[in-house]
Amino acid sequence: GAVVSQHPSRVICKSGTSVKIECRSLDFQATTMFWYRQFPKKSLMLMATSNEGSKATYEQGVEKDKFLINHASLTLSTLTVTSAHPEDSSFYICSARDTLAGANEKLFFGSGTQLSVL
């Protein structure tokens, strides 16, 4: 089945530094990927929709200058948390849509990244 690889799985960084998270579709093309944020025992909240070759679409309340998204190829989207602060600590998870799939095909998820900002 389709696989989405997300790296790193866990990252600890100092406050003020930037962290890049990669989301890669391994055996399918994904013109659209999604980035979610999840707090412990809570739901997944959509942060932004990543579109290959164009600007990402951010959900209301998400700072686009804080969470930089780049989708430069059909198989890779990156999320960069810039100038990270402790309140950015969270679980980030990406999902990808198979470009060739039908409208109601399931989305494939990465395994998530646990970010801890000290």
Add this chain to the structure above:
Amino acid sequence: AQKITQTQPGMFVQEKEAVTLDCTYDTSDQSYGLFWYKQPSSGEMIFLIYQGSYDEQNATEGRYSLNFQKARKSANLVISASQLGDSAMYFCAIKDDYKLSFGAGTTVTVRA
């Protein structure tokens, strides 16, 4: 806007018994898709089952079945013959323009 409601924050179930997880939704779309995902403690999201709004039959996938009541806008997940490995968080989701909107989730703990 679409909305998913899962009213059960946590449930305990005895091994080998069945458990029903509630999910209601709100949408003005005529055509939509409903999904259930399982999230174990490791964090990955595992797809379980899908129901299309025009599907007349309830979806089934192995031990998972979906009790779809369109008029009531509910899509409850039934897990039969629970196993210890079923302990996880379960999310109901509705698809809107390829994006998934998730409910708050239900934590299921299977007891031996």
